[in-house]
Amino acid sequence: KVLQLTLAVLKPDAVAHPIIVEALQQRILENNFIIVRSKDIVWRRRDSEKFYSEHAGRFFYQRLVEFMSSGPMRAYVLAREDAISSWRELMGPTKVFRAHYTSPSSLRAQYGLTDTRNTTHGSDSVESALREISFFFPEFNAEEWLEREKQRARE
Ligand code: DAT
Ligand code: MG
Numbered sequence: 001k002v003l004q005l006t007l008a009v010l011k012p013d014a015v016a017h018p019i020i021v022e023a024l025q026q027r028i029l030e031n032n033f034i035i036v037r038s039k040d041i042v043w044r045r046r047d048s049e050k051f052y053s054e055h056a057g058r059f060f061y062q063r064l065v066e067f068m069s070s071g072p073m074r075a076y077v078l079a080r081e082d083a084i085s086s087w088r089e090l091m092g093p094t095k096v097f098r099a100h101y102t103s104p105s106s107l108r109a110q111y112g113l114t115d116t117r118n119t120t121h122g123s124d125s126v127e128s129a130l131r132e133i134s135f136f137f138p139e140f141n142a143e144e145w146l147e148r149e150k151q152r153a154r155e
Helices: 016-029 045-051 061-068 082-093 094-103 107-111 127-138 142-154
Strands: 002-009 034-041 073-080 118-120
Touching: 002 016, 002 082, 002 127, 002 142, 016 107, 034 061, 045 061, 045 127, 061 094, 073 082, 073 127, 082 107, 082 127, 094 107, 107 118, 127 142
Parallel strands: none
Antiparallel strands: 002 073, 002 118, 034 073
16 A cells, blocks of 8 residues: 655644653554654744645634744654545544544544644645645655655555
8 A cells, every 4th residue: 555645743732741742642653654754843923824824814813823833843744544634533623622522532632722722733635745744844855755655565
């Protein structure tokens, strides 16, 4: 089976607490994701605004960009079969309230504080995964990695 790549981010609410980072990283590994790259990063406000430009103008946008540049984050390039949808499923729904009801064992249900401070980010499509990986890891060539992975799967 061919591996897929996704971008996973532990948001500032999670990274503020080392024990939560530890627990989240444990969940990543337990769920058979391979950590291909990882880094700790702090955003300027303009990084936040750029990353979330699709949400510009929404009522939560200011809150969101403020929060995402409020402290350190940990970003991962994760590989797995169906990495994108598997990571989204493990995270649970965007809204913590909904997460509690529909996916009580998800990361957002267990660690999320509010709809904004919801612990984790995950890419939502193949295109956004490539875009977001290069946003966080400009030095990492995801397309080349995936090409090599396809070769490997053929052999
Ligand atoms: P996701 O992070 O699940 O992909 P999204 O792309 O719709 O969700 O939104 C990006 C982030 O914006 C989300 O993680 C938290 C914030 N956000 C979204 N909807 C919100 C809402 N109704 N209230 C507060 N924050 C919200
Ligand atoms: Mg999204």
